[in-house]
Amino acid sequence: MNIRIFFALIIMSSALNSEENFGIVVHGGAGVMSGLSEESQQEIHKKIQETVSQAYSILEEGGSSIDAVELAVSILEDSPLFNAGRGSVYTSDEIQEMDASIMEGDNRLAGAVASVTTIKNPIKLARKVAEETKHILLVGDGAERFAREIGVEIVDREYFYHKERLERVLNSKNKISKLNNESDKIGTVGAVALDRNGNIAAATSTGGMTNKMPGRVGDSPIIGSGTWAQNGVCGVSSTGHGEYFIKYQVAREVCARIEYLNQTLENSAASIINELKELDASGGLIAIDHEGNIASPFNTKGMIRGSQTNKTNLKSDIY
Amino acid sequence: MNIRIFFALIIMSSALNSEENFGIVVHGGAGVMSGLSEESQQEIHKKIQETVSQAYSILEEGGSSIDAVELAVSILEDSPLFNAGRGSVYTSDEIQEMDASIMEGDNRLAGAVASVTTIKNPIKLARKVAEETKHILLVGDGAERFAREIGVEIVDREYFYHKERLERVLNSKNKISKLNNESDKIGTVGAVALDRNGNIAAATSTGGMTNKMPGRVGDSPIIGSGTWAQNGVCGVSSTGHGEYFIKYQVAREVCARIEYLNQTLENSAASIINELKELDASGGLIAIDHEGNIASPFNTKGMIRGSQTNKTNLKSDIY
Numbered sequence: 001m002n003i004r005i006f007f008a009l010i011i012m013s014s015a016l017n018s019e020e021n022f023g024i025v026v027h028g029g030a031g032v033m034s035g036l037s038e039e040s041q042q043e044i045h046k047k048i049q050e051t052v053s054q055a056y057s058i059l060e061e062g063g064s065s066i067d068a069v070e071l072a073v074s075i076l077e078d079s080p081l082f083n084a085g086r087g088s089v090y091t092s093d094e095i096q097e098m099d100a101s102i103m104e105g106d107n108r109l110a111g112a113v114a115s116v117t118t119i120k121n122p123i124k125l126a127r128k129v130a131e132e133t134k135h136i137l138l139v140g141d142g143a144e145r146f147a148r149e150i151g152v153e154i155v156d157r158e159y160f161y162h163k164e165r166l167e168r169v170l171n172s173k174n175k176i177s178k179l180n181n182e183s184d185k186i187g188t189v190g191a192v193a194l195d196r197n198g199n200i201a202a203a204t205s206t207g208g209m210t211n212k213m214p215g216r217v218g219d220s221p222i223i224g225s226g227t228w229a230q231n232g233v234c235g236v237s238s239t240g241h242g243e244y245f246i247k248y249q250v251a252r253e254v255c256a257r258i259e260y261l262n263q264t265l266e267n268s269a270a271s272i273i274n275e276l277k278e279l280d281a282s283g284g285l286i287a288i289d290h291e292g293n294i295a296s297p298f299n300t301k302g303m304i305r306g307s308q309t310n311k312t313n314l315k316s317d318i319y
Numbered sequence: 320m321n322i323r324i325f326f327a328l329i330i331m332s333s334a335l336n337s338e339e340n341f342g343i344v345v346h347g348g349a350g351v352m353s354g355l356s357e358e359s360q361q362e363i364h365k366k367i368q369e370t371v372s373q374a375y376s377i378l379e380e381g382g383s384s385i386d387a388v389e390l391a392v393s394i395l396e397d398s399p400l401f402n403a404g405r406g407s408v409y410t411s412d413e414i415q416e417m418d419a420s421i422m423e424g425d426n427r428l429a430g431a432v433a434s435v436t437t438i439k440n441p442i443k444l445a446r447k448v449a450e451e452t453k454h455i456l457l458v459g460d461g462a463e464r465f466a467r468e469i470g471v472e473i474v475d476r477e478y479f480y481h482k483e484r485l486e487r488v489l490n491s492k493n494k495i496s497k498l499n500n501e502s503d504k505i506g507t508v509g510a511v512a513l514d515r516n517g518n519i520a521a522a523t524s525t526g527g528m529t530n531k532m533p534g535r536v537g538d539s540p541i542i543g544s545g546t547w548a549q550n551g552v553c554g555v556s557s558t559g560h561g562e563y564f565i566k567y568q569v570a571r572e573v574c575a576r577i578e579y580l581n582q583t584l585e586n587s588a589a590s591i592i593n594e595l596k597e598l599d600a601s602g603g604l605i606a607i608d609h610e611g612n613i614a615s616p617f618n619t620k621g622m623i624r625g626s627q628t629n630k631t632n633l634k635s636d637i638y
Contacts, residue, residue, distance in 0.1 A: 110565065114536075115461070134562065137537075138532065138535055138536070139433060139434050139458045140434060140459040141459070145533065146532065213457065213461055215462050215465070216452075216454045217433075217454075222456075223568075224571070243429075246456070246543070247427040247429055249571050252543070252568050252571065260575065261579055
């Protein structure tokens with residue numbers, strides 16, 4: 001074969017390949033997941049599948065991965081089933097403080113908010129920080145003020161009210177010896193996507209830990225820890241005991257081992273989650289690479305998750 | 320030679336080696352550094368040398384690297400010469416919001432605070448977060464409340480008052496087209512150290528960017544971006560245009576390239592700072608590896624820095 005034709009074919013096949021592969025993975029938190037009734041499980045499956053399906057449609061129609069992950073996370077934030085947005089758990093002050101971050105692999109656009117209390121969809125505010133400021137992370141009152149200035153939806157505190165979760169924080173405060181309920185500790189929602197143009201995006205949102213100290217910020221709004229997107233490598237959203245996910249830079253680390261050690265996405269993601277287990281750090285992550293391969297390892301009894309790619313059908317799992 | 324004696328000698332020599340090597344590097348920010356009078360330069364040299372010398376004494380006497388970096392950063396915070404603690408620049412609200420983080424390579428102990436306004440030494444509060452809470456990052460009012468509870472020193476706002484810097488923020492607000500003065504933008508202080516026990520520590524503290532949005536958090540309190548310490552690999556404190564240092568995970572990245580690509584500290588640190596320059600991201604970093612080698616690359620006209628190790632004499636530089 002003529003050498004120029006050979007190279008042209010290689011370039012064409014890689015172009016076709018990157019156009020063909022696309023997909024979305026979402027998670028709704030990792031944990032013990034004990035005591036979930038059959039009915040609750042069905043509700044969760046339904047909401048996850050609805051989320052994946054809507055985000056997948058964006059990608060199928062040629063939309064961007066950042067639009068897909070923002071939509072997916074905002075649907076999960078709107079549901080009281082998950083510890084993010086409306087369903088956020090309470091701090092030791094009995095209020096909710098929420099964190100979120102979003103990143104796009106093209107040009108590494110990134111935005112995040114932390115300790116916000118009146119924002120309906122923290123992930124939407126995080127994207128506004130990425131696109132409309134020169135900053136990446138805004139916290140507390142400064143973030144709320146920015147939201148008011150640009151017209152991101154604000155809600156009353158009652159919007160977030162959740163009787164059972166409030167009772168849970170009051171109960172846990174009465175039991176000093178067991179400060180947190182393991183099943184609450186590590187709830188988060190997140191999404192990662194690859195679009196037809198090869199752009200990778202990742203997004204994460206959380207209400208944090210039940211009975212956390214006011215002002216505590218976990219890994220969810222931290223670029224590199226909770227969220228990472230790097231075109232040509234991978235995108236990651238993690239959920240778990242946030243402090244460990246910061247110390248081990250989990251989201252970026254998955255990509256670093258692919259980039260520098262030539263590991264597969266599956267090997268890199270699984271090995272990090274296993275290493276965390278050895279440190280008693282509970283959690284999991286979802287990831288997608290530039291070829292549309294996906295991974296969703298966890299070291300807890302369950303992790304709520306769902307996915308659809310051009311190569312794999314819509315599915316959802318809890319355990 | 321008997322094989323057991325041979326191995327015993329190897330173990331002894333490596334033990335001796337790790338006991339022998341120790342040192343400290345500090346920085347006082349990178350930037351244009353134009354218009355510094357001869358007198359100002361002398362003041363800076365004197366303060367940096369005093370800082371290095373005091374921190375080095377701790378290491379020489381067998382003290383820990385975390386004590387050395389905390390002391391170094393707190394001395395620089397107490398000086399009005401640097402953009403951290405007392406000398407912090409003003410936000411667009413004309414108040415100071417300070418960020419700091421500290422990390423120890425042994426067990427990856429880490430703590431950070433962001434957007435604090437009344438803490439005399441944010442680095443001391445960051446260490447308390449690391450050692451006395453289960454969290455890593457506390458922000459805003461929650462961090463201030465924790466400080467009051469544990470008795471970390473609180474000061475009046477007047478303590479931070481600095482006439483020239485206030486005038487500067489008022490001036491920059493009047494000139495929308497040139498929002499920041501480049502020489503202010505990237506001020507930060509930091510320290511990295513290796514102690515006789517092979518423990519590496521890093522610490523960073525800042526008043527952020529002049530005229531930043533209230534609530535803006537840069538890379539300084541972000542573990543992996545502004546600060547990183549990993550025993551057996553390296554410790555890093557960075558200073559620069561924080562948003563880029565977050566997107567490129569600069570502090571951890573220096574160590575990742577040593578760990579995964581077998582680069583030397585010097586090569587890894589220099590290549591990252593060069594790559595940032597290509598992106599128009601100004602700044603620099605200081606780093607020390609597990610053998611006591613040091614690096615302090617920057618892509619600006621100057622970076623205030625100083626160092627002393629068991630292999631190199633006390634020195635300080637600005638350009």
